[in-house]
Amino acid sequence: MRVVDVIAKKRDGCTLSREEIDFFVNGVTRGTLPDYQASALLMAIVLRGMTIEETSWLTDSMVNSGDRVDLSDIPGVKVGKHSTGGVGDKISIVLAPLAAACGVIMPKMSGRGLGHTGGTLDKLESIPGYRVDLRVDEFKAVLRDVGTSIIGQTASLAPADKKLYALRDVTATIGSIPLISASVMSKKLAEGSDVVVLDVKCGDGAFMKDEADAKALATAMVAIGTRAGVRTEALITDMDTPLGRAVGNAIEVVECIETLKGRGPDDVMAVVRRFASRVLVLAGREPNEAAALCRVENALASGKALETFGRMIERQGGTAPRRATAT
Amino acid sequence: MRVVDVIAKKRDGCTLSREEIDFFVNGVTRGTLPDYQASALLMAIVLRGMTIEETSWLTDSMVNSGDRVDLSDIPGVKVGKHSTGGVGDKISIVLAPLAAACGVIMPKMSGRGLGHTGGTLDKLESIPGYRVDLRVDEFKAVLRDVGTSIIGQTASLAPADKKLYALRDVTATIGSIPLISASVMSKKLAEGSDVVVLDVKCGDGAFMKDEADAKALATAMVAIGTRAGVRTEALITDMDTPLGRAVGNAIEVVECIETLKGRGPDDVMAVVRRFASRVLVLAGREPNEAAALCRVENALASGKALETFGRMIERQGGTAPRRATAT
Numbered sequence: 072m073r074v075v076d077v078i079a080k081k082r083d084g085c086t087l088s089r090e091e092i093d094f095f096v097n098g099v100t101r102g103t104l105p106d107y108q109a110s111a112l113l114m115a116i117v118l119r120g121m122t123i124e125e126t127s128w129l130t131d132s133m134v135n136s137g138d139r140v141d142l143s144d145i146p147g148v149k150v151g152k153h154s155t156g157g158v159g160d161k162i163s164i165v166l167a168p169l170a171a172a173c174g175v176i177m178p179k180m181s182g183r184g185l186g187h188t189g190g191t192l193d194k195l196e197s198i199p200g201y202r203v204d205l206r207v208d209e210f211k212a213v214l215r216d217v218g219t220s221i222i223g224q225t226a227s228l229a230p231a232d233k234k235l236y237a238l239r240d241v242t243a244t245i246g247s248i249p250l251i252s253a254s255v256m257s258k259k260l261a262e263g264s265d266v267v268v269l270d271v272k273c274g275d276g277a278f279m280k281d282e283a284d285a286k287a288l289a290t291a292m293v294a295i296g297t298r299a300g301v302r303t304e305a306l307i308t309d310m311d312t313p314l315g316r317a318v319g320n321a322i323e324v325v326e327c328i329e330t331l332k333g334r335g336p337d338d339v340m341a342v343v344r345r346f347a348s349r350v351l352v353l354a355g356r357e358p359n360e361a362a363a364l365c366r367v368e369n370a371l372a373s374g375k376a377l378e379t380f381g382r383m384i385e386r387q388g389g390t391a392p393r394r395a396t397a398t
Numbered sequence: 399m400r401v402v403d404v405i406a407k408k409r410d411g412c413t414l415s416r417e418e419i420d421f422f423v424n425g426v427t428r429g430t431l432p433d434y435q436a437s438a439l440l441m442a443i444v445l446r447g448m449t450i451e452e453t454s455w456l457t458d459s460m461v462n463s464g465d466r467v468d469l470s471d472i473p474g475v476k477v478g479k480h481s482t483g484g485v486g487d488k489i490s491i492v493l494a495p496l497a498a499a500c501g502v503i504m505p506k507m508s509g510r511g512l513g514h515t516g517g518t519l520d521k522l523e524s525i526p527g528y529r530v531d532l533r534v535d536e537f538k539a540v541l542r543d544v545g546t547s548i549i550g551q552t553a554s555l556a557p558a559d560k561k562l563y564a565l566r567d568v569t570a571t572i573g574s575i576p577l578i579s580a581s582v583m584s585k586k587l588a589e590g591s592d593v594v595v596l597d598v599k600c601g602d603g604a605f606m607k608d609e610a611d612a613k614a615l616a617t618a619m620v621a622i623g624t625r626a627g628v629r630t631e632a633l634i635t636d637m638d639t640p641l642g643r644a645v646g647n648a649i650e651v652v653e654c655i656e657t658l659k660g661r662g663p664d665d666v667m668a669v670v671r672r673f674a675s676r677v678l679v680l681a682g683r684e685p686n687e688a689a690a691l692c693r694v695e696n697a698l699a700s701g702k703a704l705e706t707f708g709r710m711i712e713r714q715g716g717t718a719p720r721r722a723t724a725t
Contacts, residue, residue: 075568075569075570076570078441078569078570079570082441082444082445082570082571105433105434105568106432106433106434107432107433107434107436107437107565107568107569108437108568108569109434110434110435110437110438110441111437111438111440111441111569111570111571113438114405114409114437114438114441114442114445115441115445115570117409118409118441118442118445118446119445238434241402241432241434241435242402242405242434242435242438243402243403243405243406243409243438243442244409244438
């Protein structure tokens with residue numbers, strides 16, 4: 072197989088085979104494929120697109136380029152979550168301990184800020200001492216004991232995606248639904264969860280400006296997850312205005328704490344409630360969203376959600392927030 | 399200016415400015431632009447196209463990346479010729495000495511075989527001793543004394559095109575009318591001729607398989623030459639079957655000698671007559687093609703065309719063919 076023939080095939084708008092996609096991804100992973108050939112193929116993919124089948128193969132190939140986290144020895148349904156990113160988007164930091172407080176196992180490997188959007192890791196690192204670089208065994212220990220752990224993606228997780236992303240960033244090949252969805256889903260599938268919940272942000276402050284694009288991205292990611300045997304759902308949420316009142320790493324963590332006490336800004340509370348109740352249903356903790364919402368409200372009101380957040384922080388080297396703050 | 403913004407602009411189907419194209423070509427020439435960005439832009443050009451204006455700017459920029467041969471101190475109209483290449487295409491080897499025998503100055507810098515098509519240089523090198531690597535001053539001396547000289551393109555001629563061509567070859571970005579026409583015309587314009595005649599081959603044995611593509615390529619190249627102030631004409635000629643009976647370096651030179659004696663294969667004779675008479679008119683040697691054809695026939699019949707070929711070969715280190723061969 073010659074990579075120039077694979078590039079020509081995509082240039083001409085044809086569908087690539089699984090073998091051709093594997094050949095490309097393996098070449099990228101091993102460093103045997105020159106960057107100039109990879110970027111030409113990426114641009115052809117941006118302009119010619121990929122079928123859902125091709126996108127799934129690309130995702131599988133990127134998952135197989137590295138390690139897959141094995142969470143099978145942790146009891147319970149593991150739910151992964153990803154947001155496509157927005158301004159003031161702090162939902163994961165609230166959702167993970169809240170869901171854990173309701174009995175759901177929520178492993179979360181997060182990323183840094185991207186473009187104009189903030190990153191979960193950057194925000195959590197504003198907590199003095201908080202370590203985002205746990206080893207997988209440490210991550211699993213926190214997960215087992217606390218029910219959630221938020222860390223950075225390990226280097227061995229989908230390394231092909233890391234290399235391709237770096238190349239896409241400098242070749243104007245970021246904005247492509249097949250490439251974005253394969254990138255997101257390769258990381259989520261490699262994280263080893265049983266269920267994946269996606270927050271596709273849509274609006275002026277999001278990467279997807281209009282609903283048609285957001286819907287197409289959501290559809291592609293759900294299809295990839297489903298084909299890989301992982302129950303996957305996507306919710307499209309508004310990003311026309313920043314989420315909450317705080318935008319900035321430390322002050323967003325403060326807002327998360329307020330939200331975990333049940334008194335966050337209305338928009339943040341609404342998105343958190345929507346995701347948390349859906350996560351409880353998907354994890355089989357409650358039969359329907361009404362019942363799930365009751366449990367969620369209880370975890371917030373009882374202080375159990377905040378306490379779970381505190382335990383996660385302490386297990387990862389930081390100091391837990393005080394239960395009661397001056398009001 | 400950031401190259402990633404230039405790539406994004408072309409990816410989105412916009413027209414690049416002259417400054418953006420210069421920035422790209424200068425980066426390629428100086429080696430400051432990474433190959434992976436150049437190849438992403440090339441693929442975007444292949445799939446989004448370029449206007450004639452953009453293609454002209456690209457050509458100018460590639461001409462300016464190197465030296466331009468100054469033929470102004472050689473009296474008379476200088477006519478350059480290029481063929482897009484085919485099987486058995488030996489027209490240049492006959493046309494150059496034939497036109498020179500009719501009083502036209504025909505400087506010719508040729509290329510090697512490309513893909514399935516033969517190269518003029520490869521064919522001429524089958525003549526023992528023939529040097530294709532003359533310096534520019536030697537080239538001009540032969541041109542002045544004989545009226546024609548066929549050599550290889552010097553390294554300083556459109557170096558940006560050489561780099562881009564090497565990259566296009568391995569990234570499936572050869573087949574693009576703007577890129578092909580800018581590549582051909584940058585070399586022809588850098589050669590310093592006053593008039594350029596183009597042979598656009600069309601058919602099964604050519605790079606352009608159908609007439610629409612051949613016509614589009616011819617139109618683009620003529621527009622580029624005209625915008626650069628060089629009188630440019632293109633003839634589309636058939637390449638559904640090999641030209642002549644000989645395909646192979648040495649035997650094609652033998653067929654050229656037969657043609658210069660006026661007894662080449664009918665198809666070769668026809669194309670030679672068509673181009674030679676047009677060249678004589680464009681160079682102002684004859685007022686019309688009928689008169690030009692008379693002069694061409696005379697140069698063939700009198701042996702002057704063959705003798706001119708012999709003088710060029712001898713001046714370039716080879717042994718001239720004997721005037722009369724056993725028949």
